[in-house]
Amino acid sequence: MVQYGKLDDVDLVAYLLLQDHAAFTEIYNRHWRALFMYAYTTLGEKEEAADVVQDIFTTLWNRGADLKIIDLKSYLFTAVRNQALKAIYKTNRADVYAAELAACFSEDAGRTDDAINLRELSNIVDQAVESMPATMRAVYVRNKYEECSHQSIAEELGI
Numbered sequence: 001m002v003q004y005g006k007l008d009d010v011d012l013v014a015y016l017l018l019q020d021h022a023a024f025t026e027i028y029n030r031h032w033r034a035l036f037m038y039a040y041t042t043l044g045e046k047e048e049a050a051d052v053v054q055d056i057f058t059t060l061w062n063r064g065a066d067l068k069i070i071d072l073k074s075y076l077f078t079a080v081r082n083q084a085l086k087a088i089y090k091t092n093r094a095d096v097y098a099a100e101l102a103a104c105f106s107e108d109a110g111r112t113d114d115a116i117n118l119r120e121l122s123n124i125v126d127q128a129v130e131s132m133p134a135t136m137r138a139v140y141v142r143n144k145y146e147e148c149s150h151q152s153i154a155e156e157l158g159i
Contacts (some may be wrong), residue, residue: 002022009027009072010064012027016060018065028057031073035076035077038080038081038084039080042088043088048087049084052080052083056076071123086105139157
């Protein structure tokens with residue numbers, strides 16, 4: 001007997017293609033909560049979020065054999081996002097949602113991302129510099145951090 005709880009999503013999708021109800025139930029149990037939270041975060045209403053997720057799973061069961069699903073989790077989250085956006089559009093809340101979305105991408109939000117990206121990039125560069133041979137590291141540090149010319153570095157190091 002197949003232990004569906006131990007199968008990964010790829011195997012569950014294979015069973016879903018065969019209309020295996022137990023595989024569908026495992027997919028539902030495994031992903032419902034995260035999909036609901038995603039829909040609720042987008043929509044702000046529990047009932048509407050539950051409806052969106054239920055519609056996705058109904059479609060998955062009814063059309064599962066016809067769907068080409070490569071990554072189940074990505075497929076489900078994309079489907080929920082699209083259904084939630086349709087629900088927003090249908091209820092004429094698109095303007096409010098667009099304003100909230102624009103606020104998320106304001107300049108202040110970008111500054112935080114930029115600072116994090118700069119810190120990560122600096123760490124990567126520092127690690128790369130540390131892994132250089134000693135002479136190469138010395139040339140790089142003197143040129144980039146101490147702003148010495150290549151000529152003066154070459155004379156100083158005798159290279």
